[in-house]
Amino acid sequence: MKSQIHKLFALINRRTKSRLIMLFALMVVTAVLEMVGVSMFLPLLQLLATPESALKNSGIAFLVNLFEIHDTQQLIFIFSFFLFIFFAFKSIFLAVIIFMQNRFITRHRAFYSQDLLRLYLDQPYVFHLQHNTAELIRNITTLSSRIFAKGLLPILQIAMETMIIIGMVIVLVLVDPIATLIVGGFLGGVLAIFYLAIRHRVREWGSHVIGYDSEIFLWINQALGSIKETKLYRNEHYFCASYAKPSNAQAVFQAKSTTVPHLPRLLIEAVAVGAVALLLVVLTMKSEKSATEAIPQIGLFAIVALRLMPSLSKLVSAITLLRDNEAAINTLYDDITKTPSIAEIDEPGSEVPPMALKHNIQLIDVDYKYPETDENVIDKINLTIERGQSVAIVGGSGSGKTTLVDLILGLLEPVGGGVYVDGRNIRENMISWRSLISYIPQEVYLTDDSLRRNVALARDDHQIDPRRLAEALEMSQLTDFVRGLPAGSETTLGERGARLSGGQRQRIGIARAIYNDPEVLVMDEATSSLDSATEREIAAAVNNLAGDKTLIIIAHRLSTVRHCDKIVIMDKGKLVDHGTFEDLAERNPLFQNMIELASVSSDDPI
Template sequence: MIVPIVQMGMSADYSGPLESLKPLLAQFSSDSLILAVSLGFLSLFLLKNAVILATIYLVTHFTLYSAAAFRKELFELYLTQPYSYHLQRNSAEMLRNLTNGIGAAFDGLRLGLNLLLDLVLSAAAFTILVIVEPVLTISLTVGVGGAGVAFYMIVGPLIQRWGKQAFHLEAQVIKAINFGLGAIKDIKILNAEAHTSHLLNTLSISQARILTRSVVANQTPRLFVELLIIVALLSVAAALISSDKPLESILAMAGTFALAALRLMPSMNRIISSTTELRQRTALVEDLHKDLIEGRRLQEYTTKDEGAPALPFTDRFQIANVTFQYPGSAVSAIEDINLTIKRGESIGLVGGSGAGKTTMVDLILGLLKPNIGTMTVDGIDIQPNLRSWQKDVGYVPQDIFIVDDTLRRNIALGKNDEDIDPERMQQALRIAQLDDVVANLPEGLDTVLGEHGARLSGGQRQRVGIARALYPNPQILILDEATSALDSQTESSIAAAMESLMGEKTMVIIAHRLATVRHCDFLVYMEQGRIAAMGRFDDLVKSNAGFAKLVQLGSLVSGEKES
């Protein structure tokens, strides 16, 4: 639309692009034609803005909702990976990928879609210029485009390398922050604030240095192409002046190229910026793609499996010839284990540090998969039925994770409010000796406990963990040092409550104190990943020197705590 307006304003000689319309245009006055064309131009401009606004909305909506869907899929993949995957993977990397990583990657998708739009608009402007002046337009395009591509080939690899370095440094920064905030008590006691702050600052400075280089490098192709376009415009002006065309045609042509350059410059800048930023994010996309492909390959189950019914447990749980070795380890953590636990029995796992007790529990829980051997419940292998098996099991770890949410939701973890069973909740509270705690909280079960259970004592957090394990009413209850943080009176009360469950629940207890395991049907004494002996407490003291030494040295004491 610009070309005819400029040409009609300069002369009534309808030549060039307007020559084919000369018979029609000659019937109207110059003023009316200019008015009509101007109104047409305004209408097209308004239409163009509406299309651009709609495109921005559609592109933004598509990229943000795609990012949300991908974040959900990747998070579910992380959650459904084998437990051994999480033992080897740094959580800071996963946190980075799920937050800034996905945001930056899908912002790259937005850049790519906008890049396509700018390419279409630029192609339209280029087509008009080719129609107006084909030889000059193509010559300038080849010259400017070739120089720009050559420059980008030099700068591009640097941008990609610095982007990769900045991406990996971001994970280190998150790791340092997690360390500083997670170990705050130790840091304060050890007077390590300055060291911890310096560690983060060193990483942040390195990241800032890399990002500065990257940002500057991102801008250089744009500035270089701008320079080339200015040179091209000057070349056009020189070429037109030296030609034998009429002054009106020269001015119209020069105006057309100048207006086209003004229109193309922002698009070219966005095209170049988008291209360089996309290259900068290559490492990020590669890392996310790797996690996605690897995650799908290693995935043990999907969230759809959560609806599977619990495995029937009417007779026995059996461990047969089980050996397990952690990835990267030269020795087996568990070797040639054979153990049968009948329904309703309670067993105590005892042994020195590193004997394999926790690994044994992780195997029973289905968190680890044996390298050799099988684990079955009523003859059914638990590995192909992990979701169903784990519905049979309640677990109380040494360290209880408390969500920054209400006590009710912490106990019924993973349940929606409307699905929480009040009777089960009250039973879990009673057995875990939490009734008094609930009564003293300002909003009872609906009191928010704070980050890491800041409103609770160590013993109270431990009891929340016990209530959490009891709430689903599991058939098997596994306690890993579950009463270690309790005072003697509370421990005695909970031990009595646990004793009342013996026979009703199958129980596996790791303990260092006799009070916790003295009433078990039998103890399993472990040494160096093997079962060294099994039997009642008094019998093991007499028959096994290693177990007797543990008792003598105080690794298994009467349950009395120092005040």
């Protein structure tokens, strides 16, 4: 358990740790109050059973002298009143502590999930290629919640209940150390045997629950993400059955792991009866006093037993929860310790000047291979793109076109060579370099928001420039479409733009890129889902940007790149040739073959 606590504290930040220290200090005060509260019952019981011996108590003697009490009934009333006031104050104080504890857990759980999302978003692009989205979602939502609800909260409960139990034991030791040792040994032994019997099983059950979480998220994403194909091919039963397997299996282990925290209370209730019987035997055998004189001592032990029962139950339950959560802690700890912190990513020093494209972009001896692979997918690429030039990248599937563009965008880092802007490596200031680029992917991601906010992505309403928005819509051939919408540009598009055609989604992606007013516009087969007429219109609009903007275009249809200043041919990760459309059509057999295939399969003649 020590290892789990160490890992747990390694996962939380300094702000959370400082608040924890404050809570621990308040818990010490709580334990002291509990100890004082219980110890006050002994003189009260003495007053009720043997008033004469009770007057020897220093606390009672102080009250008698302070209030000049001569009547036992009056003394009992005054002492009971003070006892009531004390316990009322203690209850209010405990309520405040519990509220502060729960507020701490819920607030810092929210902070932690936000930090975790930010950490993942700030990772390099290759990190997301290597990680399943379902697992990252699980970590941000389910595991981050478990870290606090079944990690830090049990630790707080263990700390509080341990201090309370120690306080109670101290009171009993001061009253009767031998009886305390015998009863405490009996009760502690039973609970220790119970914990040792279940601890490995609880850890195993928790590990299974976490493992099935990933599968559950995965099948939900796959079922809902492919809803069109699912409905068309009637695959509902397949996805429901696939989801049911991990869901049902997880339910079995959850039933076990959620039952265990309730067992200590039931066990302690049964054991407490045996402990009280043992106490009576011990006190009877060793007491030289009358039964009446022993009543206060027996009563105090009974009151402490009633107070200890919930504390012992909470203590064992909290330890069990911590064991149950071991898999979640290990998963996040292993993930976070292997993930660089936010400060290590794309953060240039203050002395590093911003990037500026005034002359050209150069790729010099660029090599790249994906992690955990041996073969280069990009091999010794040398290419110069002049400012204002339009460059097309063509080639067959798997030729390295998209990887090459990802290297230019800075999403991937070369394993050899580098990408330079006016002689400066883009890795010097990635944030500045990316601010100069707009990217139009083959599949545009749309949020479930208004068209206006989808075009001006990640901007609040007051940050959206109406003039730039209108220009972007006009250039992407969306103006008439927007006029026909019920709420114009305020119309909500639905999740992933489900209410739009493929061409409409693509044009919104183009409008988004134009709205950002980039120096460099990168298009990754951005017009492939458009009809021929719309493609020609958008291609003409994009070509009008040439000279003012630097255009880099990955194209499937050669008709869209015919007027580019330079065409680059990729094959098996190598740049095999480059030139104008006419030059390559005359001299390059690979390009001639592309033209021949395009003329057969394309809607548009070359």
